[in-house]
Amino acid sequence: MSQSLLKLEGIEKRFVMGEETIHALRGIDLSIPRNQSVAFIGTSGSGKSTLMNILGCLDRPSAGRYWLNGRDVATLDESELADTRNREIGFIFQSFNLLPRASALQNVMHPLIYRGLRPAERQRRAREALARVGLENRMDHLPNQLSGGQRQRVAIARALVGQPSILLADEPTGNLDSATTADIMALFDDLLREGQTLILVTHEPDIAEHCQRVVRLSDGQVVSDTLREEHHVQPA
Ligand code: ADP
Ligand code: MG
Numbered sequence: 466m467s468q469s470l471l472k473l474e475g476i477e478k479r480f481v482m483g484e485e486t487i488h489a490l491r492g493i494d495l496s497i498p499r500n501q502s503v504a505f506i507g508t509s510g511s512g513k514s515t516l517m518n519i520l521g522c523l524d525r526p527s528a529g530r531y532w533l534n535g536r537d538v539a540t541l542d543e544s545e546l547a548d549t550r551n552r553e554i555g556f557i558f559q560s561f562n563l564l565p566r567a568s569a570l571q572n573v574m575h576p577l578i579y580r581g582l583r584p585a586e587r588q589r590r591a592r593e594a595l596a597r598v599g600l601e602n603r604m605d606h607l608p609n610q611l612s613g614g615q616r617q618r619v620a621i622a623r624a625l626v627g628q629p630s631i632l633l634a635d636e637p638t639g640n641l642d643s644a645t646t647a648d649i650m651a652l653f654d655d656l657l658r659e660g661q662t663l664i665l666v667t668h669e670p671d672i673a674e675h676c677q678r679v680v681r682l683s684d685g686q687v688v689s690d691t692l693r694e695e696h697h698v699q700p701a
């Protein structure tokens with residue numbers, strides 16, 4: 466039996482806001498194998514970001530269990546959780562979340578600070594990651610000296626530099642025009658061919674259709690889960 470990279474069982478998330486309790490997730494069961502591309506879709510407020518935050522170990526569920534690479538995340542203390550997040554997860558956000566006063570290179574080197582690598586090795590890996598996303602000529606630029614698409618490529622390089630098991634992207638093309646969106650999706654396809662596992666949130670049907678699997682959330686539950694065999698990316 467092949468082991469799932471991610472496995473969720475009965476995941477719930479409740480937010481208590483004064484008198485009110487919001488049930489953001491109401492029992493999510495999901496299993497995701499290595500090297501799959503998955504799109505989470507659903508209306509605003511359906512729980513997509515909450516689920517991504519739990520998958521990315523940025524937040525803990527109120528109930529249910531989550532195994533990441535065979536480890537029960539609930540058994541990890543805060544420092545083990547931070548370490549797992551750093552090693553296993555690469556995050557990409559709609560708003561890029563780059564450090565504004567740091568160069569592209571410095572932004573990409575940043576996650577490696579926690580790995581105990583020498584600065585020269587950090588820099589070598591960051592250069593390699595930036596070259597991977599086609600930014601070898603923009604290493605010393607600040608974020609505000611780059612286009613939106615280039616900023617998102619820096620963010621992707623930063624997500625990739627630590628060789629995470631999973632890339633998590635919450636509306637990664639939400640701030641990009643359609644040509645730039647196509648470039649970013651082509652880059653994701655390349656990464657998938659190289660064995661990456663990718664989970665993204667999107668509002669846009671054509672981006673969801675790009676993924677092998679589409680999971681629709683509604684009111685904190687999975688209401689459909691479709692594997693699109695015909696869209697499987699062929700090995701290069
Ligand atoms: P989506 O990403 O699908 O738009 P979210 O996961 O952001 O949805 O939100 C799901 C529900 O949980 C919404 O009702 C939202 O208001 C609520 N919610 C999300 N995060 C928090 C939070 N930190 N505190 C309180 N409520 C939250
Ligand atoms: Mg969201």
